[in-house]
Amino acid sequence: MIESKYWKEDLKILVKDLSPKRNPKRISGKALAVMEKRIVICFLIIRKLMEAKSKLTQAIYKYKDIITYYPVKADARITKLNDIFLERHYDLDSPREKKVDIRFICNQLIHNEIFFLVRDENRNYYNVLVCSEYEQRKALYEISIETISKILLVVADNKQESIIYTFDDRLGDYVISSK
Template sequence: MVIHESHYWKAPLVRAAGWLNLLRVNDKNSEAALARAEREIFIGFYAIRKLLSAFKLSESTKQLKYEIEWFPGKPGRAVDYFNRSEIDELFDLNQKSVETRDIGFLCNQVVHSFIFIITLGEKGELEGFFLTSDTMRYRRLYFVSIGSVLHAFRTVGKDYPSKQSLKRNEETGQWEASDGEP
């Protein structure tokens, strides 16, 4: 599918960021609220991934980077469908590291997640989520803060480049975009 008019993909990102920021999960709304939060996050990162590949974002947005915490897998622990919610048994949550990753990596981790667990603060507010993709599930568990999600959704949702040049890469044969003149 090709995105012709990006507004229909970007405006929902801004609305989702507002809703996620205001969300407070409580005993009355927990199941529905968490399901919607997960859906908003997944659809949002899928939309960003589509916009990245459709030449609908400026170079500065394509280059967004986020600090993401990660925790190593415990040796000899097999992460599978039936135990994937037991992250404290599968990963060493006391051995936190931080790395900087671009927005494309973040999109792919969400879209291809094998583990996805939302975390809440004391007042029911979203703090972020733990995730790992199918290919990373034995090595690393990532934690993405809600602040990174809100920044990504708002930045992409408000990014309407006014000028862009396309040039075919002679080595790969693929089109590459840049802001301004070729």
């Protein structure tokens, strides 16, 4: 059993660190890699809390948000040696939108084959270009930092009012849900 309160604290800390700054410093490649790692770890935390079943309410499992995606080009031949050439493989001139749940976003970030943390002209974090190995031959996803922060806060602030334990004879175990 995990105590979700302490796991959720990391989510709020990351939101603060991702938020726009007035005059952000230049950062090194190492600092960028550390931020990428922190994003992945926070979404691992979210997935762990979701899989625990009793740590989050049903609202989290039902939560959806809109993200942008770029479809793979018909003639794309994506391999492990050339997957960084985004403009060659994805139709970056034809962004589309898709409504996805938190689990989908977790899977893209946790199982990423492609992961680029993008900063804007003011050097603030802007979005993440990402796709899992499973999705890379379908689309490249653009998840805004605003969306990432919103999800982190929704999960961090999620409080259960009650936990329901229902014994399932077929499973021989309890099914747990939260309200």
